[in-house]
Amino acid sequence: MANILKPDEMIRSINYTPPATEWMETPIDLSPGRFAYPAKLDKVEYLMHEVPGVFGNPRTWNPEDADWKLPSNWKEIVVNGFKERLDKYRSLKVFMDICVRCGACADKCHFFIGGGDPKNMPVLRAELMRSIYRGEFTLAGKILGKLTGARVMEEDVLKEWFLYFYQCTECRRCSLYCPYGIDTAEVTMMARELLHLVGININWILEPAANCTRTGNHLGIQPHAFKDIVEFMVDDIETITGKRMNVPLNEKGHEVLFITPSGDAFADPGIYTFMGYLMLFDAIGLDYTLSTYASEGGNFGLFTHSDMMKAINGKMYSEANRLGCKWILGGECGHMWRVVNQYMDTMNGSLQGPQMQTPVNPITGTVFKNAKQTKMVHIAEFTADLIKHNKLKLDKSRNSDIIATWHDSCNTARGMGMFEEPRYVLQNVVDQFYDMPTNTIREQTFCCAGGSGLNTEEIMDIRMRGGLPRGNALKYVQDKHGVNTMACVCAIDRATLIPLADYWAPGVKITGLHELVANALILDGEEERTMNLRQEPLPGFEEE
Amino acid sequence: MKAIYSLILVLALVVIATLGAGAAKMQTIFAYCVPGTAFVIFVVGFVAKIIGWAKSPVPFRIPTTGGQQQSLDWIPQNKWDNPSTGPQTAMRMFLEIVTFRSLFRNTKVVLKHDDGKNPVVAYVSNKWLWLFAILFHYSFLIIVLRHMRLFLQPVPQVIVAIEFVDSVLQIYTPILYQTDTLILAGAGFLLARRLFDAKLRYISLVNDYFPLMLILAIALSGMYMRYIAKVDIMAIKEVVMGLTTFHFKAPVGIDISFYVHLFLVSTLLVYFPFSKLMHLGGVFLSPTRNLPNDTRMHHHENPWNNPAIKPHSYEAYEDEFREPMFEAGLPLEKNPEEAA
Numbered sequence: 001m002a003n004i005l006k007p008d009e010m011i012r013s014i015n016y017t018p019p020a021t022e023w024m025e026t027p028i029d030l031s032p033g034r035f036a037y038p039a040k041l042d043k044v045e046y047l048m049h050e051v052p053g054v055f056g057n058p059r060t061w062n063p064e065d066a067d068w069k070l071p072s073n074w075k076e077i078v079v080n081g082f083k084e085r086l087d088k089y090r091s092l093k094v095f096m097d098i099c100v101r102c103g104a105c106a107d108k109c110h111f112f113i114g115g116g117d118p119k120n121m122p123v124l125r126a127e128l129m130r131s132i133y134r135g136e137f138t139l140a141g142k143i144l145g146k147l148t149g150a151r152v153m154e155e156d157v158l159k160e161w162f163l164y165f166y167q168c169t170e171c172r173r174c175s176l177y178c179p180y181g182i183d184t185a186e187v188t189m190m191a192r193e194l195l196h197l198v199g200i201n202i203n204w205i206l207e208p209a210a211n212c213t214r215t216g217n218h219l220g221i222q223p224h225a226f227k228d229i230v231e232f233m234v235d236d237i238e239t240i241t242g243k244r245m246n247v248p249l250n251e252k253g254h255e256v257l258f259i260t261p262s263g264d265a266f267a268d269p270g271i272y273t274f275m276g277y278l279m280l281f282d283a284i285g286l287d288y289t290l291s292t293y294a295s296e297g298g299n300f301g302l303f304t305h306s307d308m309m310k311a312i313n314g315k316m317y318s319e320a321n322r323l324g325c326k327w328i329l330g331g332e333c334g335h336m337w338r339v340v341n342q343y344m345d346t347m348n349g350s351l352q353g354p355q356m357q358t359p360v361n362p363i364t365g366t367v368f369k370n371a372k373q374t375k376m377v378h379i380a381e382f383t384a385d386l387i388k389h390n391k392l393k394l395d396k397s398r399n400s401d402i403i404a405t406w407h408d409s410c411n412t413a414r415g416m417g418m419f420e421e422p423r424y425v426l427q428n429v430v431d432q433f434y435d436m437p438t439n440t441i442r443e444q445t446f447c448c449a450g451g452s453g454l455n456t457e458e459i460m461d462i463r464m465r466g467g468l469p470r471g472n473a474l475k476y477v478q479d480k481h482g483v484n485t486m487a488c489v490c491a492i493d494r495a496t497l498i499p500l501a502d503y504w505a506p507g508v509k510i511t512g513l514h515e516l517v518a519n520a521l522i523l524d525g526e527e528e529r530t531m532n533l534r535q536e537p538l539p540g541f542e543e544e
Numbered sequence: 545m546k547a548i549y550s551l552i553l554v555l556a557l558v559v560i561a562t563l564g565a566g567a568a569k570m571q572t573i574f575a576y577c578v579p580g581t582a583f584v585i586f587v588v589g590f591v592a593k594i595i596g597w598a599k600s601p602v603p604f605r606i607p608t609t610g611g612q613q614q615s616l617d618w619i620p621q622n623k624w625d626n627p628s629t630g631p632q633t634a635m636r637m638f639l640e641i642v643t644f645r646s647l648f649r650n651t652k653v654v655l656k657h658d659d660g661k662n663p664v665v666a667y668v669s670n671k672w673l674w675l676f677a678i679l680f681h682y683s684f685l686i687i688v689l690r691h692m693r694l695f696l697q698p699v700p701q702v703i704v705a706i707e708f709v710d711s712v713l714q715i716y717t718p719i720l721y722q723t724d725t726l727i728l729a730g731a732g733f734l735l736a737r738r739l740f741d742a743k744l745r746y747i748s749l750v751n752d753y754f755p756l757m758l759i760l761a762i763a764l765s766g767m768y769m770r771y772i773a774k775v776d777i778m779a780i781k782e783v784v785m786g787l788t789t790f791h792f793k794a795p796v797g798i799d800i801s802f803y804v805h806l807f808l809v810s811t812l813l814v815y816f817p818f819s820k821l822m823h824l825g826g827v828f829l830s831p832t833r834n835l836p837n838d839t840r841m842h843h844h845e846n847p848w849n850n851p852a853i854k855p856h857s858y859e860a861y862e863d864e865f866r867e868p869m870f871e872a873g874l875p876l877e878k879n880p881e882e883a884a
Contacts, residue, residue, distance in 0.1 A: 012657055086600065088601070091606065092600075097826060099820065106744075107653040149751060172832075179646050181832035182832075214861075214864070224865070292869075311854065345840065346843070346849070370841055373839065376840070388616070415606075417610075437667075
């Protein structure tokens with residue numbers, strides 16, 4: 001971890017009193033640690049070729065330099081792009097007009113709570129754009145200028161946008177409290193689209209988007225390597241359970257296509273969740289296949305541009321058609337489900353082949369009516385249904401060393417509303433479960449502060465500050481109930497919550513839901529288990 | 545500073561009306577021309593704004609879900625906060641508009657880090673904004689409805705009933721309407737928090753202070769007319785009826801405070817469609833509230849969806865990785881020999 005303050009120092013450094021200068025006069029701080037690194041030139045060029053019209057001005061540049069090497073007509077590009085989006089999105093147009101600056105959103109943002117920078121108040125973040133709207137597109141703003149909170153597009157404004165629209169994780173917590181439902185995520189998306197047009201971008205988003213386009217997943221795992229990874233997992237499962245299972249890859253003629261974020265295929269603790277899926281499918285005899293071409297559930301296009309999102313998402317239906325699958329089962333992920341639940345069918349519904357059908361759980365016969373249009377089911381919904389129908393043999397005692405809490409991911413919370421399904425599953429596989437305080441869970445949940453493509457190391461100070469609300473709520477249940485495990489259904493969370501917990505609530509480990517399911521799951525013909533999926537001894541099998 | 549500008553602006557409006565209708569004897573202009581024009585600007589501006597918004601499509605259904613989704617039959621759905629049908633969405637909108645439901649959720653962050661040992665970040669219930677916003681808006685609504693007695697002959701029973709309830713406490717002469725004091729309390733609170741809460745002061749613009757002060761000035765001038773100047777209501781009604789029925793008569797014997805009140809209201813009408821006050825119309829059009837969370841169940845059409853945007857094709861993928869895929873034993877559409 002980069003050189004950042006200690007937790008108690010960080011807490012003490014938070015000051016909610018705004019600076020003496022008005023925000024338009026307050027200069028921006030572009031020192032190292034305040035921004036994520038720009039995208040590599042070859043990634044931008046590749047994406048420009050793959051998805052035309054979205055990205056521009058490929059070059060090598062450094063945000064610390066005064067000269068950002070913008071095209072000479074950058075202002076025209078941004079202002080025209082802004083105008084175009086006002087005509088394409090009613091959300092943007094309405095949100096630019098109706099904010100009354102009541103301030104209800106001000107202290108709802110995790111970055112503001114942990115940092116105190118007033119430009120991280122959602123209202124002010126949106127004002128960064130709204131001020132330009134007034135200055136460029138309204139008569140009063142053009143005449144009266146600053147008096148009405150209007151200003152015109154300048155290079156410093158663009159730099160300010162880069163700073164603050166990459167300090168928004170699009171978690172939509174502010175939107176919940178807004179009396180008009182103004183959604184900062186929507187504003188952030190528009191600002192990022194405009195920034196892309198003139199070549200202002202971050203590598204942590206564009207490299208995964210480019211990888212996903214080319215290799216099928218964000219991490220750039222090529223098909224043969226993906227197969228190797230699955231083999232490793234199968235080996236590990238055999239070590240743990242004594243059972244060797246067959247995992248179909250790119251096979252035609254199976255009922256279900258299973259797609260999960262590639263984060264699950266790559267690093268701890270995601271791989272344990274992936275192993276959990278495989279063990280679950282084996283236990284119920286699911287007729288499924290994985291795909292290497294569509295080996296990514298997540299969609300960093302969501303953090304980039306609607307066209308990029310559509311292009312990446314289209315692989316899911318294309319692959320289901322090629323392989324002849326009837327429906328798609330989706331793994332544990334957060335922003336993947338924002339896309340699937342709110343964008344997928346609208347963007348790519350026409351790609352669905354005639355073989356696709358309303359998902360039916362082949363084990364229980366449950367028809368997933370809520371997915372009849374997209375033909376895509378979340379695995380927490382699927383597993384909750386299995387458990388409700390007593391189709392899984394579970395031995396909770398294998399998780400008896402776990403005192404769990406549940407982290408609702410922003411996107412499955414406020415972009416979907418999946419609260420009870422994962423809790424039901426969790427409570428059926430662990431005995432001890434305690435929710436965090438009410439104002440920090442479910443629809444009011446706090447972000448891991450690494451969502452929307454911000455889970456990169458170079459902005460660790462920003463991330464840990466943004467992680468304070470989640471971390472402090474976790475610390476609360478750790479102290480009060482001895483919670484030692486935070487479970488979640490989000491691949492980004494499984495990466496970001498680890499440093500967050502180490503920092504704010506040391507001693508709490510992070511798991512996916514299906515890691516815990518698979519620990520408790522009794523497979524037919526398995527050997528007596530002495531270790532969990534992490535190959536740590538199960539309770540009662542610790543070495544003396 | 546912004547608050548002071550706004551105050552000066554409102555005072556200037558009062559002076560203009562006082563001088564114009566008083567010293568300059570332009571009663572007809574201030575009684576008929578100004579409010580008539582203002583009303584036309586208000587209606588045209590309001591409608592134009594709504595049409596302007598409605599012209600932009602809603603490409604995606606992006607409701608902010610505030611409760612359990614509709615999924616498995618045995619999991620109770622939170623139908624008001626996460627609607628999946630039209631009627632449920634209508635209920636969500638009704639509660640939003642009538643009870644300010646989202647604002648009712650409001651919390652306040654409290655950070656305690658004095659001892660540094662056990663830092664606590666807490667979120668305490670904070671309903672003051674909701675309470676005073678409700679007081680302000682409902683008082684405003686009732687006051688507007690009460691004023692309809694000036695526009696309608698005979699006065700409808702419903703308006704008489706509203707007046708009766710609003711003056712039920714029977715204090716002071718002329719009898720005090722409760723909403724007159726409540727709107728002052730509501731608007732006063734909204735103004736005070738802008739002035740005294742550092743965060744609010746930081747984000748507030750002239751656009752925020754001006755309408756609040758204007759509305760306060762309207763309320764105060766109206767109360768002055770009723771409770772202190774005790775203006776001739778029948779004479780005013782004649783003017784108003786003349787305005788609505790196009791039978792203009794030169795107003796006589798009406799206190800100057802009437803012209804001030806009317807001029808401030810006219811200013812509000814003109815200002816309304818070009819300001820944040822349009823949240824009155826916008827709240828109905830907010831895509832995070834007025835749509836069901838149902839795009840997994842039903843198709844939503846994006847009018848500018850571009851079918852030319854296709855994913856990087858499987859063929860291109862296999863072409864690039866065919867050799868290693870073949871060696872790894874992964875199924876292929878074309879094996880390397882066929883491809884060659």
